[in-house]
Amino acid sequence: MSLQTLPRPLDPAKFRDPAVTAKGEPRASVPLTGLRTLWVNTGTLCNITCRHCYIESSPTNDALVYLGxxxxxxxxxxxxxxxxxxxxxxxxxxxxxxxxxxxxxxxDVLGRGLSALVLTNAMKPMMNHASALLALREAFGDRLTLRVSLDHHDPVLHDAERGDGSFAKTLDGLVWLARHGFHIHVAGRAGFGVGAEAAMRAGYAALFAALGIPVDAADPVALMLFPEMNAGADVPEITTACWGILRKSPDSLMCASARMVVKRRGAARPSVVACTLLPYDPQFELGESLAEAARPVALNHPHCATFCVLGGAACSR
Incomplete structure (x- = not known):
């Protein structure tokens, strides 16, 4: 990467006031139109440490503890x-x-008639629950979806992000899910700078075909390629005028229909935050109940612009 292509640092005057932008324009906000997806952060502990993890998960980070x-x-x-x-x-x-x-x-979730989506690296922790998963698959079928994180179809690039040998271990879990008839999605990363999206999807398609994994690599939901998140890079602030300029509705953003439950280390009770991307920023903590969390969310963070409004990404189906 040349110096010319490095991202500019974030203007420190931006994303300071939830009501107005650095230029004094009214900042966009998103009302909750109806809670359709509730995310649950089960805890920040992870069996691996990735080079770029937005939530800093690792075998030692318990900033968010296990939810019961x-x-x-x-x-x-x-x-x-x-x-x-x-x-x-x-x-x-x-x-x-x-x-x-x-x-x-x-x-509990599936027994209430709801759908469940689990984001996993499909490694040993998942396989430790193989019997329970098979029982859930037998009882509830495709209402349970496992979305497996496979950052790239090239093992070298995947392992550069997630550690040596992680690609092979994830593929073992992914193949096990496929052989046992689970509903599978895959999540990759779009920020490697190696080829266009079409080439990325073609590479995943070849991998899936070779291993008998029933995921349509051309389907942007079945194979989600997430944009990179860099809160320190300079990005535009989203004003109320942007909806018309971009021909985008606030209803299309995650925070119009979703919230996330977290439990912080040392807290007596869980709390509700605006979205999955901002679990640590206090301005996006909305209260301890869903009723409290039903208020509008000001788009006062770089991720709101790059990931959701401009990147067009969403975490759920």
Missing amino acids: AAELAAYLDEAAALGMPLTEIGFTGGEPFLNRDLPAMLR
Whole structure:
């Protein structure tokens, strides 16, 4: 990468005021139109340490501790009592399968008629729950989706991000899921700078075909290629005028239909944050209940611009 292509540092005057931009223009915000996806951060502990992890997950980071099955059940009960149009529960981490309550949480979610999505690296922690997963697959079928993180179809590039040997271990888990008929999605990274998206998808397609993995690499949901997140790079602030300029509706953003439950180390109770991307920023912590968290979210962070508004990314299906 040449110096000319390095991102400019973020203007320190930007993203300071939730109401107005650095230029004094009204900042865009997103109302909650209806809670359809509730994300659950099962804890930031992970079995590996990636080079670029937005949530800094690792075998030692327990800034977000394990959420328990009873704590999740209370939120599901609240959503039902409030008449929220909830359809999907997403589980993220860290590595969700390190949380021993995950199978019980999945059974609770699926037993209520909801869909469940688990983001996993498909390594040993997942395989430790193989029997429980097979029972859930037998009982609930395709309402359970496993989205496996495979950063690149090239093992060298994947391992450069996730550690030596991680590509092979993830493929072992992915192939096991495919052979046992699980509904599978894959998540990759678009920021390697190696070829265009079409070439990336072609590489994944060849890999999936060779291994018998039933994922359509041309489908942007079945294979999600996420943009990189760099909170220190200079990006435009999103004003109320941007909706018309970009021909984009605020309803299309994650925070219009989703929230995430986290439990901070030392906290007596879980809390609700605006989205999966900003678990540590206090301005995006919305309260301890779903009712409190139903207020609008000001797009006062670089990730709001690069990942959601301009990048067009979304974490759920």
